[in-house]
Amino acid sequence: MRNTMVEHTNIPIHTLKVSCSNCSLRELCLPVGLSREEMSQLDAVIRQSRRLKRGEYLFRAGEPFKSVFAVRTGFFKTCVGSHDGREQVTGFHMSGELLGLDGISANAHGCDSIALEDSEVCELPFSRMESLGRDIPSLQHHFFRLMSREIVRDQSVMLLLGNMKAEERLAAFLLNLSLRFSTRGFAANDFILRMSREEIGSFLGLKLETVSRTLSRFQANGWITVEHKHIQLVQPTALKELISGCSGNTQQTHAM
Amino acid sequence: MRNTMVEHTNIPIHTLKVSCSNCSLRELCLPVGLSREEMSQLDAVIRQSRRLKRGEYLFRAGEPFKSVFAVRTGFFKTCVGSHDGREQVTGFHMSGELLGLDGISANAHGCDSIALEDSEVCELPFSRMESLGRDIPSLQHHFFRLMSREIVRDQSVMLLLGNMKAEERLAAFLLNLSLRFSTRGFAANDFILRMSREEIGSFLGLKLETVSRTLSRFQANGWITVEHKHIQLVQPTALKELISGCSGNTQQTHAM
DNA sequence: CGCTTGGTTGACTAATCTCAATATGGGTGG
DNA sequence: CCACCCATATTGAGATTAGTCAACCAAGCG
Numbered sequence: 297m298r299n300t301m302v303e304h305t306n307i308p309i310h311t312l313k314v315s316c317s318n319c320s321l322r323e324l325c326l327p328v329g330l331s332r333e334e335m336s337q338l339d340a341v342i343r344q345s346r347r348l349k350r351g352e353y354l355f356r357a358g359e360p361f362k363s364v365f366a367v368r369t370g371f372f373k374t375c376v377g378s379h380d381g382r383e384q385v386t387g388f389h390m391s392g393e394l395l396g397l398d399g400i401s402a403n404a405h406g407c408d409s410i411a412l413e414d415s416e417v418c419e420l421p422f423s424r425m426e427s428l429g430r431d432i433p434s435l436q437h438h439f440f441r442l443m444s445r446e447i448v449r450d451q452s453v454m455l456l457l458g459n460m461k462a463e464e465r466l467a468a469f470l471l472n473l474s475l476r477f478s479t480r481g482f483a484a485n486d487f488i489l490r491m492s493r494e495e496i497g498s499f500l501g502l503k504l505e506t507v508s509r510t511l512s513r514f515q516a517n518g519w520i521t522v523e524h525k526h527i528q529l530v531q532p533t534a535l536k537e538l539i540s541g542c543s544g545n546t547q548q549t550h551a552m
Numbered sequence: 553m554r555n556t557m558v559e560h561t562n563i564p565i566h567t568l569k570v571s572c573s574n575c576s577l578r579e580l581c582l583p584v585g586l587s588r589e590e591m592s593q594l595d596a597v598i599r600q601s602r603r604l605k606r607g608e609y610l611f612r613a614g615e616p617f618k619s620v621f622a623v624r625t626g627f628f629k630t631c632v633g634s635h636d637g638r639e640q641v642t643g644f645h646m647s648g649e650l651l652g653l654d655g656i657s658a659n660a661h662g663c664d665s666i667a668l669e670d671s672e673v674c675e676l677p678f679s680r681m682e683s684l685g686r687d688i689p690s691l692q693h694h695f696f697r698l699m700s701r702e703i704v705r706d707q708s709v710m711l712l713l714g715n716m717k718a719e720e721r722l723a724a725f726l727l728n729l730s731l732r733f734s735t736r737g738f739a740a741n742d743f744i745l746r747m748s749r750e751e752i753g754s755f756l757g758l759k760l761e762t763v764s765r766t767l768s769r770f771q772a773n774g775w776i777t778v779e780h781k782h783i784q785l786v787q788p789t790a791l792k793e794l795i796s797g798c799s800g801n802t803q804q805t806h807a808m
Numbered sequence: 809c810g811c812t813t814g815g816t817t818g819a820c821t822a823a824t825c826t827c828a829a830t831a832t833g834g835g836t837g838g
Numbered sequence: 839c840c841a842c843c844c845a846t847a848t849t850g851a852g853a854t855t856a857g858t859c860a861a862c863c864a865a866g867c868g
Binding site: 382400406433443445454457458500 | 632634638640642653654655656657658662663682683685686689692693695696697698699700701702703704706707708709710711713714715754755756757
């Protein structure tokens with residue numbers, strides 16, 4: 297029954313299409329439609345990828361801002377801390393997603409970014425991306441789109457935190473993860489949570505006990521199975537019904 | 553005592569410095585440090601300002617995205633709606649702030665934007681701003697900064713919605729408004745709320761009754777006076793104490 | 809000058825948090 | 839390789855907060 301889940305990493309159903317020679321930035325490169333020439337310019341700017349171990353900080357709030365980072369593999373959380381130690385997880389980030397966009401405004405990172413499993417990122421020195429954007433309009437445009445997408449994502453989190461009940465938040469959260477896994481070629485209804493109940497709670501504006509209880513209730517309803525961090529969506533439809541109506545744009549393939 | 557408050561608009565302490573000939577975009581122009589030549593290029597791109605009456609929509613979610621808008625005068629709210637009619641106010645916006653950045657990602661506006669009083673905006677056709685940015689690097693950079701700032705703002709709203717109690721939310725809200733008024737040359741401790749209790753509640757993730765009760769309690773404590781929409785901060789320090797610790801970056805001069 | 813809308817207040821209910829006890833698993837060091 | 843320990847998760851009971859429903863009031867508008 298309990299297969300050796302210790303390193304039961306989510307299994308890709310099909311291999312990811314990688315378009316950018318230097319690193320698998322589907323999100324960054326694919327939609328732009330760069331020429332071979334432009335692609336190599338981009339490759340020249342993208343720094344060697346960096347590996348992080350579980351628990352390691354990619355950057356910390358307050359550090360000078362130099363680069364944004366694209367997740368190649370692994371899983372990250374970002375959080376803003378408050379003086380008295382409360383901390384709010386502002387998002388979870390997986391492959392193809394960009395980290396550090398909030399640092400541009402003040403030339404300093406605005407949040408902490410921490411690897412939740414061993415991970416690999418590409419560093420994109422921002423000023424070089426800016427100048428490259430001037431030469432390659434489609435790249436510039438795509439960068440604006442990525443930033444805008446982050447704003448859209450944040451709006452849907454606000455909707456979640458401002459309007460939804462605990463069950464709805466959890467359902468939206470699970471379905472969002474499911475969607476993002478599946479667009480990356482992983483199983484949609486069978487995955488491993490990379491984060492703790494407390495981190496989920498922080499993100500969803502709930503206490504860890506509430507997260508735990510709500511997951512148990514979902515399981516009791518026969519909607520999901522929970523085995524520690526291993527989640528299976530048995531009746532995703534039931535979850536979808538729960539949030540039908542509150543959706544807004546909770547259903548994004550992008551970061552959350 | 554109660555002066556004819558009907559049109560008691562907030563009074564500027566000093567006149568705003570206007571740097572851009574076409575429209576008062578302090579936020580957009582001042583920090584960039586454009587040359588006279590560049591400034592006139594920018595002026596050429598910025599469309600004639602548009603006037604809106606109270607209650608009018610600047611744009612609606614789903615409409616094709618063409619431009620972002622800079623608030624010249626007046627007051628706006630943005631909200632994302634959900635299918636079943638719930639709506640979440642995602643922000644309030646005053647002079648110098650940009651609206652519509654969330655539309656870039658999908659080429660369609662992602663929220664409604666509604667004037668809360670008679671207002672005036674400048675329209676900035678986005679594609680022309682993009683190409684102008686290619687010619688004027690500092691403008692491009694500034695645009696990235698503005699988008700990043702929006703992301704930072706959203707993070708602080710998440711912190712507010714995820715971590716704070718009703719009293720703390722209201723205190724943070726009032727102090728944020730106060731700060732923004734004062735940086736625009738209006739009185740910091742004496743202002744008119746442009747939005748209803750319900751809209752405040754929607755933004756803060758509270759019901760209107762809770763907003764009302766909490767304001768009453770603040771007044772009973774002697775911290776503020778409330779006369780309908782006219783608010784005076786009598787002991788701003790008391791409010792600051794309330795949120796000391798949860799701040800994160802709740803104290804921004806920018807939109808909220 | 810009545811009517812409609814928005815705001816206040818109260819009593820009650822429901823949801824979530826808090827505190828606490830108990831399990832469980834994974835990691836560590838012997 | 840095993841035993842132990844600590845961090846993490848589950849569950850329960852009771853406290854607290856905010857939501858709900860409802861009555862009432864005041865203001866602004868036509």
